Amino acid sequence: MRAMVYRGPYRVRVEEKERPRIEHPNDAIVRVQLAAICGSDLHLYHGMMPDTRVGHTFGHEFIGVVDEVGPAVQNLQVGDRVMVPFNVFCGRCWFCARGLYSNCHNVNPNATAVGGIYGYSHTCGGYDGGQAEYVRVPFADVGPSKIPDWMEDEDAVLLTDALATGYFGAQLGDIAEGDSVVVFGAGPVGLFAAKSAWLMGAGRVIVIDHLEHRLEKARTFAHAETFNFTEYDDIVVQMKKTTDFLGADVAIDAVGAEADGNLVQHVTSAKLKLQGGSPVALNWAIDSVRKGGTISVMGAYGPMFSAVKFGDAMNKGLTLNANQCPVKRQWPRLFEHVRNGYLKPSEIITHRIPLEDIAEGYHIFSAKLDGCIKPIIVPSAA
Amino acid sequence: MHPYTPQKPPLPRSTEELRDTIPGWGVDLDPADRPAVPRLQDRPGLDGGIPEPAERQPERWPRERSIEHGMLTPVFGTSCPPKGLSGRIRRLAYARYSEARAAHWLLLLGADRVDTLESTLGSFLGRQPDNLLAETGVRSELSHGGFSSRVGRGRADLVHQPLDAVIVLGPWVLAGYGAVTAVRRVARLRRTG
Incomplete structure (x- = not known):
């Protein structure tokens, strides 16, 4: 089959690779119809995530058709069209029994600090991902769902991570009616978090980034006030001014490991790999939110x-909520919101790239060329 | 300016206005409607009842695992088994150091760099040699506005983007320098010996 493979930092290509096989009785093999490149894939692409092996296939956002099922699979049949959460999870460990599917204890031998994620290095379990023609889906009775007839494919693929994660991020803000919410990052997750904050009754939603095309999307898609941090000497002071010097009630970090805004933080993490990530957005969040926020x-x-x-987080009495999103737990409610028209995830897709051009797709997304916000990948066999 | 008061600052738009203008405003106002609340649910299994333990996946090669796990998990990924020098470093990182130790992650990051070098060099002996330029996707600079996407846009990332080229090319320059130096030294030793 044709599959994207990692060849080293900033280098990927498409090559012939052995089709995945049934490794476990509850596995399925899915023929991928649509996949996406996630902002977090760029951390792998840039060589930041430990144990990212040459030859690994990325891709944790994908939908497709069931091509083969293991002997124990009961809920899926060959030919079913399925959407697959980015989490690999068993449904029967301590964590899954409490709805924490992203923290599953039965699927990642390489680390206990994170669950299993498709195509996200061996640190996340060593599963090849969906930027390929076929992908192995473990616990096929547990993770995937059949795509509802009324749902469009491009909406379905964004429900497998980006939309679910943004919606989950807004929920972890514990937003109350009238709260001011500041979202750092106007990428896909930030846009969806901003849009979701309104559903939870936010009174103000502010989005911060340095890319004008993304801030424009935050205004039109997410109805947000926007600030370009490069236009201010100190974005934290600007947030204090904007909130009458109280600070925002809720701050959402939707940037993560490669945040810009502080050259030393960025270079020591994203380039030199001396930190797990550049915490610029997280530090701005800590300083922008009000005490007790x-x-x-x-x-x-x-x-x-x-x-x-x-120290600031402690002294301000902040509550920090964080997790990888347990995607499937969000779906029933999110399906309602998509069907009711409150959320239309495919509106943020900017690029549709053939699998064979994956190297260009990664570069366009990584270098933020051509107004890129969300690229999706179309495999050649789709 | 007034001293600080107990009130929150007034909102730019009233909640009535927000409800009228933003589709779905407040539909998840009640935390009971939010699927992430409460954070810990009480669900013995996804389909009710106490589920059977997961069946074990066959271990086709010795599978490295964190020493913070009591056992190999019943299901695991089978992408890219450890191989070569990078594989030996990875096995050491997993066998010796827990996730709590910086040595664990630094060894794994080091193994990743070694993997890149040995895999790329190895590819030149195989059927699919690496094309360093094509694999960077840099040709999209010409087709997707490499210049216009950057110039005059005040982007904060432009200052460090040149370092990307150093990351891609740097190891090869260093490796080349090392190889040339080694060859010269060997030649010098032969002349003097």
């Missing part, structure tokens, strides 16, 4: 330490 961290960071301003 809540911070929701959706940005992905590596497992190494990062220079976070934890």
